[in-house]
Amino acid sequence: MERSEAAMTPPKGPPIRLSALDPQFSREIKRLAGTDFHACLQCRSCSGGCPFSDHMDYMPNGVMRLVQLGLKQEALSCNTIWICVGCHTCSIQCPMAIDIPGVMDALRERALAEHVAVIEPDILAFHREVLHSIARYGRTHKLEIMLRYKLKRRDLFSDLDVGLRMLAKRKLDLTPSRIEQIAEIQKVFRP
Amino acid sequence: MTAAGRAAPIEVSYFPGCSLATTAKENNQSLIESCARLGIRLVEIPDWNCCGSSSAHSIDHRIAFDLACRNLALAPAGRPLVTACPSCTLRLKHAQHLLRHDAGARGRYETLWGRPYDPDLHVRHFFGLMVEIDWRSRIGNGDVVPLDLTFAPYYGCMLNRPAALRPSTDHHGVMERVLGDLGMRSVLWASSTQCCGTFLTVARPDIVTPKVNAILQNAADSGAECVVTACAMCHMNLEVRCTLKAPIPIFHFSELIALAFGSARRDWFSRHLIDPRPLLSRKGLAA
Numbered sequence: 388m389e390r391s392e393a394a395m396t397p398p399k400g401p402p403i404r405l406s407a408l409d410p411q412f413s414r415e416i417k418r419l420a421g422t423d424f425h426a427c428l429q430c431r432s433c434s435g436g437c438p439f440s441d442h443m444d445y446m447p448n449g450v451m452r453l454v455q456l457g458l459k460q461e462a463l464s465c466n467t468i469w470i471c472v473g474c475h476t477c478s479i480q481c482p483m484a485i486d487i488p489g490v491m492d493a494l495r496e497r498a499l500a501e502h503v504a505v506i507e508p509d510i511l512a513f514h515r516e517v518l519h520s521i522a523r524y525g526r527t528h529k530l531e532i533m534l535r536y537k538l539k540r541r542d543l544f545s546d547l548d549v550g551l552r553m554l555a556k557r558k559l560d561l562t563p564s565r566i567e568q569i570a571e572i573q574k575v576f577r578p
Numbered sequence: 579m580t581a582a583g584r585a586a587p588i589e590v591s592y593f594p595g596c597s598l599a600t601t602a603k604e605n606n607q608s609l610i611e612s613c614a615r616l617g618i619r620l621v622e623i624p625d626w627n628c629c630g631s632s633s634a635h636s637i638d639h640r641i642a643f644d645l646a647c648r649n650l651a652l653a654p655a656g657r658p659l660v661t662a663c664p665s666c667t668l669r670l671k672h673a674q675h676l677l678r679h680d681a682g683a684r685g686r687y688e689t690l691w692g693r694p695y696d697p698d699l700h701v702r703h704f705f706g707l708m709v710e711i712d713w714r715s716r717i718g719n720g721d722v723v724p725l726d727l728t729f730a731p732y733y734g735c736m737l738n739r740p741a742a743l744r745p746s747t748d749h750h751g752v753m754e755r756v757l758g759d760l761g762m763r764s765v766l767w768a769s770s771t772q773c774c775g776t777f778l779t780v781a782r783p784d785i786v787t788p789k790v791n792a793i794l795q796n797a798a799d800s801g802a803e804c805v806v807t808a809c810a811m812c813h814m815n816l817e818v819r820c821t822l823k824a825p826i827p828i829f830h831f832s833e834l835i836a837l838a839f840g841s842a843r844r845d846w847f848s849r850h851l852i853d854p855r856p857l858l859s860r861k862g863l864a865a
Binding site for chain 2 (some may be wrong): 477481488
């Protein structure tokens, strides 16, 4: 069977500038992630298995290549790091046993530390609300997380039906389940 | 057979986690009931906190580590810490992995929680316990109501792990074996280990809804009358994000065990967004 033209054409994108490679960044992510992504041989099992790769700008194997090369800006600003939920479908399929979601965690954290513009602000807003709830109660209070998230986005009405159905089924508690020793949790959140 | 004639009771520490404590109370109660019938006492660890969920490790690895560690520090020595949520299990095990391999992590643990970490603490998901004990010997034959149901076992991402955290035996097939022993028939289907989308359900329902619909449609097309979940988060996502006209009901694994043991409660099933009661009464299994 003849291959299509498209299959033989490399994907369009800006050329890689060798001057932009940052080996220090590569080492830093390796240290943070605790996994050796240099073992990646670009077999693409991760991207084939990832349930969410359709929604990513770089496939997971592409992100492994970015961090190998030290292409910092591309790695920190891609949406892949925010879409990845850490389901580890890729980890289980990776023949080189790379903890790919561990790399995504490290990149997300670096992106925030370096104030890189977050391409999925709603996902970040949700994570922040979950942490806010844990800091306050020691546990997650789902109703408050949702309300605060919706208020921040100034969008109270999307998903209103879902919220009401959950309330009707007693799935959303009005009051939080909270721990007694909240001071111990505050210790954790102190910078 | 009387209770006295059965195996000795087991007492374990128990970490329910936020989902089971709140949105999935029916999961928690049915697990506690099932265990009670098996002579397993789940002793909730006092004042446990959220494991950090997906959000902590997503944006701050230190907070994620500390939150998980407080729970490990609260667990009494000498008995296993049993978890019910696959995601909590992974968070706790990940913290243990760091404690085992990183002196800095151990130092932080000791400073924050005022005691050395317990290298012998065995964190294990309820599935591991279920496989290990001879549960048949712990309950009389006459005490089991056979469940005439065909189900699609849904593990979600539960069986996936990074290489460093892979258990020596995994839990694949646990639902098929245990529920099979209780009279149920499992179907083979393609979406058994497809991720439910977890927290993307909030910020990106546009991604999660088609995934969830595909999973539930696939289960129905495979001949299942219901889906059985291992995880409360999966259960919620499947129910909340499904937009199919007539989806098949979704049970928590523990609800069906309790149902077969005759200790299910009516108000568990009334909490489901996709009402399983018509199916149960059709099968003569109304709780």
